[in-house]
Amino acid sequence: GAVVSQHPSWVICKSGTSVKIECRSLDFQATTMFWYRQFPKQSLMLMATSNEGSKATYEQGVEKDKFLINHASLTLSTLTVTSAHPEDSSFYICSARVLYGSYEQYFGPGTRLTVT
Amino acid sequence: AQTVTQSQPEMSVQEAETVTLSCTYDTSESDYYLFWYKQPPSRQMILVIRQEAYKQQNATENRFSVNFQKAAKSFSLKISDSQLGDAAMYFCAYFGTSYGKLTFGQGTILTVHP
Numbered sequence: 001g002a003v004v005s006q007h008p009s010w011v012i013c014k015s016g017t018s019v020k021i022e023c024r025s026l027d028f029q030a031t032t033m034f035w036y037r038q039f040p041k042q043s044l045m046l047m048a049t050s051n052e053g054s055k056a057t058y059e060q061g062v063e064k065d066k067f068l069i070n071h072a073s074l075t076l077s078t079l080t081v082t083s084a085h086p087e088d089s090s091f092y093i094c095s096a097r098v099l100y101g102s103y104e105q106y107f108g109p110g111t112r113l114t115v116t
Numbered sequence: 117a118q119t120v121t122q123s124q125p126e127m128s129v130q131e132a133e134t135v136t137l138s139c140t141y142d143t144s145e146s147d148y149y150l151f152w153y154k155q156p157p158s159r160q161m162i163l164v165i166r167q168e169a170y171k172q173q174n175a176t177e178n179r180f181s182v183n184f185q186k187a188a189k190s191f192s193l194k195i196s197d198s199q200l201g202d203a204a205m206y207f208c209a210y211f212g213t214s215y216g217k218l219t220f221g222q223g224t225i226l227t228v229h230p
Contacts, residue, residue: 034217038159043207043220091159103149103211105218107161 003027004096006108013084014116021079021111023094029074030096034105035067038091050077084115118143120210122221129198130229136183137193137224139208148212150184150191155223156204164206167191195226203228 003026013019023033032051036044048064050056050071058064066088068080077096081088093110119142129135141150152164167175167184175182179199183192195202208221 041205041223041225043223044161046217049217093159093161095161103166103213105211109158109160 002098002104002106004030004094004106004108006092006094006111008111009109010112010114012114012116015085016083018080018082019084019113021081021092021094021113023077023079023096023108025075025096025106028096028098028106030077031074031099032097033071033077034095034097035069035077035079036093036095038093038110040091044093047079081113084113086115089113089115118145118210118212118215118219120208120219120221122206122208122224124224125222126225126227128227128229129195131198131200133198134194134196135198135226137195137206137208137226139191139193139221141189141191141208141210141219141221143189143210143212145212145214147214148210150182151209151211151218152180152182152191152193153207153209153220154202154204155207156201161207165193198228200228200230202226 005024007022035047047062048056048058050069056069071077094108095105097105121140148169150167154162154164165177179196181194205223207223210219
């Protein structure tokens, strides 16, 4: 149980276009989802926290207009990278939590974004 | 703010030997949890072991065990009988109930030599 999926696993897009990444909790309802960014051989950097039905909370330094997060249901959160540029190329990981304040967090397999 | 420090960017171990990965953290909270995650080349984050701060007994999961020193704010991971499949990047992480989010250390790349 407690499986989180991400789609696509790898995406290539041209500079200036937008790309959407989906994060789904397959066998549980996630009240909170998290989006991380990871560069090669570096740690996970939290970008934002989203609670179902409310606006996402972005970490300091993350451009909310560039990284749009929607948590429309208890099983789906999406991250849209708008007007992507090569510097947005990275590995994006989502995670999901069942209960508010719970420490149990389940990670998706990640999405590799390459912007050409 | 909570911080997690892993001072070993890279470690290596011979197959079947034991290796210890270090982690220290800084917090003023009394209620928190500590984790070790493994990230293999597939990059899927895998929970290795967790420790509740209120528990004095060190957590153990098969070949993986921790040395939790609460006063020193230290949380090291010991891998016994290392296997080739243990090769990965390992992250120490902290969860405090007041902040409500995971804080990760910088990571340690573990290489296992046959």
